[in-house]
Amino acid sequence: MALLLLGNYLQGIVLPDGRSSPKPGSKYHNIMCHAVETAIKLVTKNEDLVNSVEGIECIMLEAAYQNYAGNLHQAWMAVRRATTTSQVLGLHRCVSSPSLKFLEPQTRTYFNAEMTCFRLVQMDAYLGLVLGLPRSSLQAHSNVEDLQKFQPVDRIDRIHCLVADRILRRKGDDMSETQELDVLLEKAASDMPSQWWLMPDLSPGSCTESELARDTNRLMTQFSQYHLLTRLHLPYLMRSSSGGYGDYSKMTAVNASRETLSRYLAFRVNNPAHFYCRGTDFLCFIAATVLCLAHIECCRSRQMQPGGQNAFSLLVHTRSSDIGLVEKITEIIQSISQDFDEDVIASQILCVLSQLLNIVGKVANGVSYGVEAGDGVGEGLAYHGEETDGGEGLQLQVPHFGTIKFLRHGIQRSGPVTIVCQDPTLSTGEGLDVLNVNGSSIAPVPGIDGEWDMQGIDLALFEGLFGESSVLDATGTLSWM
Structure with missing residues (x-):
């Protein structure tokens, strides 16, 4: 030991x-x-x-x-x-x-x-949720009533385990369960003092060692709260909605992602030991991806329907600060990559976020994009982003998941693409704003440790966005917004 x-x-x-x-x-x-x-x-x-x-x-x-x-x-x-x-x-x-x-x-x-x-349950639930892997049979508490005997600070950790377990076991589109878990997280947050949710000051010399340990644990619980909110509402982020709870889910996922990034920024700026707690890097990656995709859709929907309003319309006034936040995050991750010469995790996260920021910038400048996801499993094991169609499109290669293509409207694509989906009955569609689906599967491909870890996170994130969250429209195709 x-x-x-x-x-x-x-x-x-x-x-x-x-x-x-x-x-x-x-x-x-x-x-x-x-x-x-x-x-x-x-x-x-x-x-x-x-x-x-x-x-x-x-x-x-x-x-x-x-x-x-x-x-x-x-x-x-x-x-x-x-x-x-x-x-x-x-x-x-x-x-x-x-x-x-x-x-x-x-x-x-x-x-x-x-x-x-x-x-053990807590670690299993956290890792299973981030990696998209199933939970073990070990249980701590199966209902909220059993948790009332604990103090609020202990109860919220156990509620997080319960919520993570139910998200992992969630099948299909169950809006009622989503609402129930959302209320549970809201109640857990309200049981804590309001100022408990402020970001703690972890700067050197600001507190004693015992206070630093307490505040670090507090920050980790905040990470857990906002990550759970993001994952709970993630399946509804890329779905068409006409108000109501669909819009609520979109904005909850966006706001929770923003809160996650703000805390990651405070944590990494005040904690020079970059090798410590690398799991927060993955939570940051998920949050930054969600925030970028939301801003891409915000700009795209304004181009498609000038004057129209939807859930993402509110992001118009937060675009500069949100993108600035993601840009600062990429700088921190880049410094980690430079500090550790062969840090595969940092370099891969940096590649994805840099490409997403590139897309956000182009869409904001008036370039109209649609999005497709394809298997592309034979195209390589490294993260890769490149311009396509003479600089008019962008393609992001994600190991073991496939490709995500952002295509400018009016540019002809070379052929149909596919994406893995858990429902093999979904049919193939056409069009620039369509995610085409078939019932194939992508087998895991062995790689170095960093790629192996990012594989699970990518599958959990992107299948949540483009797989389980997609819905058939009137033509029988899968539409992105």
Whole structure:
């Protein structure tokens, strides 16, 4: 356990001169990697050694390390190993039984079975939601009534788990469940003091170490709240709507994404240890993508229907500040990419956001675009963006998902494209503003760690936008707005 604790502490270390560390190849980085890799190889993946409460704690430390490093798939698999071990020991009953196996007597004095189960459920729900992977069978609390015994700050974390679990299990278009979960999140937020939702000041010297730890946890809970709101309403972002709850969902997703980006900005500016908590980079990527797509649609709808009003019309007056926020985010991610010479995660996120900002700028300057999504699975494993049709169109290549093409109206496309959708009965459509669908599937393609993690996030995000959220129009095609 000591090696895993050392690795986790070194992730957040900051050198005396304020530079982020540890960098690849540095003394700190080498110690960190060697310590964690040794512990994983010799302990956490050895079933004979982890069949105890201390073994579960070690696997959870491994999961935390992988999550902070941005290796979300490895973190998810570590959580699954910890979950399986805990169920074998009977921890899923959330009772500290005398029959539990402890290697050290002092562990029994502080061990809390209910809290351990909750932390496993919490990590599993978060990683499953970001990666689009299913939840395990381990449950903490299945209904809100069971949570009333907890203090508000503890209750909101458990409500977030409950909401994330139901989003993951959500099938089809169930507006009533969306409304129910939205009210649940609203109630959880209202239980906290109003000023609790202000962004905490994490700047060096602004507070004591204990206050910094408290405020960092508070910020992470805020991240969770706004990310859940974004994911809850994400399927309705790209759908046609004529007012009512559809418009409410669009604006909720946009506002929640804006709040996420504002907190990411505060977190990264005041936290020079870029290697720490890389999971927030993925939440930022999702939020920035949603915000850019909303502004693209805002400009496009104004071009198509001058003087018309829809849910995105309100974004006209926030465009400059929103785009400025995304631009600042890209600068921060670019600095991370430069600090860590081969940071695959940062470079891939940077590629996507840079291309989206490029599209937003062109649409705002009067270029009229439609959008298509295609499989393009054989076109390469790297993120790639390029101009097409003589500079009149843009194509974004997303590994394992396919292509997203932004086509200028009046430009002839070379042929039909397809996108993976969970419903194989949907038919193929035509037209520049149509997402064409067939029932094929894209098999995962092995790649380096960063691509592997981004694959799951892309599938969870883009299939939510262009797959599950799409609806048939009167002609039998899938329309984007």
